[in-house]
Amino acid sequence: MRDLSQHLELLSLNTATVRKQASLDRIIEAAVARGIGLIDPWRDQVHAIGLDKVARHIRDTGVRLSGYCRGGFYTGANAKELAAALDDNRRAIDEAKALDSPCLVLVVGSLPGALSGKPQSIDITLARSQVRDGIAASLDHARSVGMPLAIEPLHPMQAADRACVNTLEQAPDLCDDLDPGRTGALGVALDAYHVWWDPKLAAQIQRAGVGRLLAYHICDWLVPTRDLLNDRGMPGDGVIELKKLRSLVEAAGYQGAVEIEIFSEAWWSRPLEDVLDVCISRYKSIA
Amino acid sequence: MRDLSQHLELLSLNTATVRKQASLDRIIEAAVARGIGLIDPWRDQVHAIGLDKVARHIRDTGVRLSGYCRGGFYTGANAKELAAALDDNRRAIDEAKALDSPCLVLVVGSLPGALSGKPQSIDITLARSQVRDGIAASLDHARSVGMPLAIEPLHPMQAADRACVNTLEQAPDLCDDLDPGRTGALGVALDAYHVWWDPKLAAQIQRAGVGRLLAYHICDWLVPTRDLLNDRGMPGDGVIELKKLRSLVEAAGYQGAVEIEIFSEAWWSRPLEDVLDVCISRYKSIA
Numbered sequence: 001m002r003d004l005s006q007h008l009e010l011l012s013l014n015t016a017t018v019r020k021q022a023s024l025d026r027i028i029e030a031a032v033a034r035g036i037g038l039i040d041p042w043r044d045q046v047h048a049i050g051l052d053k054v055a056r057h058i059r060d061t062g063v064r065l066s067g068y069c070r071g072g073f074y075t076g077a078n079a080k081e082l083a084a085a086l087d088d089n090r091r092a093i094d095e096a097k098a099l100d101s102p103c104l105v106l107v108v109g110s111l112p113g114a115l116s117g118k119p120q121s122i123d124i125t126l127a128r129s130q131v132r133d134g135i136a137a138s139l140d141h142a143r144s145v146g147m148p149l150a151i152e153p154l155h156p157m158q159a160a161d162r163a164c165v166n167t168l169e170q171a172p173d174l175c176d177d178l179d180p181g182r183t184g185a186l187g188v189a190l191d192a193y194h195v196w197w198d199p200k201l202a203a204q205i206q207r208a209g210v211g212r213l214l215a216y217h218i219c220d221w222l223v224p225t226r227d228l229l230n231d232r233g234m235p236g237d238g239v240i241e242l243k244k245l246r247s248l249v250e251a252a253g254y255q256g257a258v259e260i261e262i263f264s265e266a267w268w269s270r271p272l273e274d275v276l277d278v279c280i281s282r283y284k285s286i287a
Numbered sequence: 288m289r290d291l292s293q294h295l296e297l298l299s300l301n302t303a304t305v306r307k308q309a310s311l312d313r314i315i316e317a318a319v320a321r322g323i324g325l326i327d328p329w330r331d332q333v334h335a336i337g338l339d340k341v342a343r344h345i346r347d348t349g350v351r352l353s354g355y356c357r358g359g360f361y362t363g364a365n366a367k368e369l370a371a372a373l374d375d376n377r378r379a380i381d382e383a384k385a386l387d388s389p390c391l392v393l394v395v396g397s398l399p400g401a402l403s404g405k406p407q408s409i410d411i412t413l414a415r416s417q418v419r420d421g422i423a424a425s426l427d428h429a430r431s432v433g434m435p436l437a438i439e440p441l442h443p444m445q446a447a448d449r450a451c452v453n454t455l456e457q458a459p460d461l462c463d464d465l466d467p468g469r470t471g472a473l474g475v476a477l478d479a480y481h482v483w484w485d486p487k488l489a490a491q492i493q494r495a496g497v498g499r500l501l502a503y504h505i506c507d508w509l510v511p512t513r514d515l516l517n518d519r520g521m522p523g524d525g526v527i528e529l530k531k532l533r534s535l536v537e538a539a540g541y542q543g544a545v546e547i548e549i550f551s552e553a554w555w556s557r558p559l560e561d562v563l564d565v566c567i568s569r570y571k572s573i574a
Binding site for chain 1 (some may be wrong): 366
C-alpha cells in the first residue's frame with residue numbers, strides 16, 4: 001500500500017466540500033497554495049464562473065482534475081424528460097473534456113420527481129432500466145471524445161431520490177453489460193461513504209479491478225448520523241475503515257488520487273482555509 | 288396473491304407503532320376491539336406490565352403473536368459483553384415461548400458501543416463474525432424449546448449501530464451456514480422498509496422461500512426522509528411497491544401475517560385509536 005503522507009499531489013479536493021464558503025476560483029487558489037494537486041469540481045460551481053475561465057484558471061495554476069461532478073440523473077417520467085437527460089449528459093461530457101478531466105462521475109438518478117419530493121413513479125425496476133439505457137446512449141458520445149464515465153453507487157438511503165445503483169456489485173454488472181471488452185470507457189467511482197457497509201465490498205472491488213476503478217472518494221460515517229444528506233464526517237471522525245478500504249482498492253490495482261468529498265453543514269460553517277488544513281492533515285494520517 | 292381486505296385476522300400490529308401513546312394492555316384492547324388478529328410486542332413493553340400478566344391478557348383476548356421483538360445485539364467489545372448478549376437472548380427466547388410467539392425477531396447488532404455514540408471498534412467484519420457465532424450459540428436453546436429465530440436485515444443506514452446484516456442475501460447465507468437442513472429453526476424477518484431498495488430482492492425472496500420467510504413487516508419510505516430512525520411512513524404514503532413486494536413474498540410460499548411496524552414521531556403524536564384505524568384502512572387498500 002502506498003505511503004501517501006508526502007504526496008499531496010495525489011490528494012484531490014472535491015470542491016463541494018467547501019462549496020458554501022467560497023466560489024470555485026477562491027477554492028482553487030486556496031488548494032493550490034497548500035500543494036493540493038487535484039480537484040473535482042461540480043458543474044454548478046464551474047457554471048457560476050464560466051467554463052472557459054475555469055479551464056484557463058486550471059491551466060494557469062497547474063492543478064488537475066481527478067473527476068468532474070456530475071452527469072447522470074437518467075430517469076424520467078416521459079420521453080421528453082429522458083431526452084433532456086441525454087442532452088444534459090452530452091453537455092457534461094463536453095465540459096469534462098474541456099477541463100481535461102480523467103472521467104465524468106455519474107450519479108445515475110432514480111424515481112422521477114422524487115428529488116423534489118413529488119415522485120411520479122415508484123417503479124425502481126423501471127428506473128434501473130432507464131439508467132442502463134441512458135448510460136448506453138451517453139457512451140457513444142463519451143467514447144467519441146474520449147471521456148470515461150464513472151458510475152457511482154450511492155448509499156441505499158438515497159435510492160429513492162438520487163441513484164438506483166446502491167451496491168457496488170451493480171456498477172461492474174452495468175460495466176459488463178455495456179462495455180464487455182473493458183475498453184476503459186466505463187467504470188466505477190468508489191465512494192467510501194456509500195459502500196463501506198456493503199458485505200460484498202472486498203470481492204466487488206477486486207472484480208472491478210484496475211481498468212474500472214476510475215475514482216476513489218472518502219469521508220466518514222458519523223455515529224450518530226443526523227441527516228441523510230449533509231452529515232458526512234471528516235476522515236477519522238467516524239467508523240469507516242479507511243486504511244483497510246484503500247488497501248483493498250490498491251490491491252485491485254488502483255493507483256490514482258484519494259479524493260476527499262464531504263457534504264456537511266458542520267464543515268460548511270467553518271472557514272475555507274481551516275477545512276483544507278484539516279483535510280490535508282487527515283489525508284496524511286487517516287486516509 | 289391473497290385478497291386480504293376482509294381478513295383482519297391476518298393483520299398484525301407491531302406495538303412499537305403506538306408505543307408512545309399507550310401501555311401494551313391498552314394497545315391490545317384497542318387492537319382486539321377493531322378485529323386486528325395479531326400483535327408483535329416489544330420486550331420493554333412486555334416487561335413494563337409483566338410477562339405473566341401479558342401472557343394471561345393475550346390468552347383472555349384471543350389475540351395471537353406474529354413475532355416477538357426482539358433478540359439479537361450479539362456483538363461485544365470483550366468476552367463479558369458477548370456472554371451477556373447470549374444470556375439476554377436466552378431470556379428473550381423464553382419470553383417468546385411464554386407468549387406463544389411463532390418466532391423471535393433478531394436485530395443482530397453491529398459495532399460495539401456505536402448505539403450509544405461511542406464505537407469501541409470499527410471492524411464490521413469482526414461484528415459479522417460475532418453475529419454468526421452468536422446466532423449459532425442461541426440456536427441450541429432455541430431448538431430445544433422450539434422457538435424459530437428470524438434474522439431481520441436492517442437498512443444499511445443502520446449498519447454502524449444496529450445491525451450488520453444489511454442485504455436480504457446475507458440472511459439466507461446465514462441460514463444456509465447455520466441450518467443447512469432447513470429445519471425451520473432459523474429464518475428471515477423481511478421488513479419492506481429495510482430491503483425495498485435491494486437490487487437482488489426478488490431473487491433472494493425466492494431463495495429464502497416458504498420455510499425461511501418467518502415474518503413480513505411493512506411501512507413506507509417517505510421522500511424526503513428526515514430522520515434515519517423515526518421518520519417511517521404509513522403504507523401508501525411513500526415509494527415502496529408494497530403490493531408487488533407482497534406478491535413476491537407470497538409467490539415464494541409465504542402465507543402468514545402482514546405486520547405494520549412504523550417508527551415515526553409524526554404517527555406517535557396522533558391518538559392511538561386514529562393510528563389503528565388508518566393502519567386497518569391502509570392494510571385493506573395498500574398492503
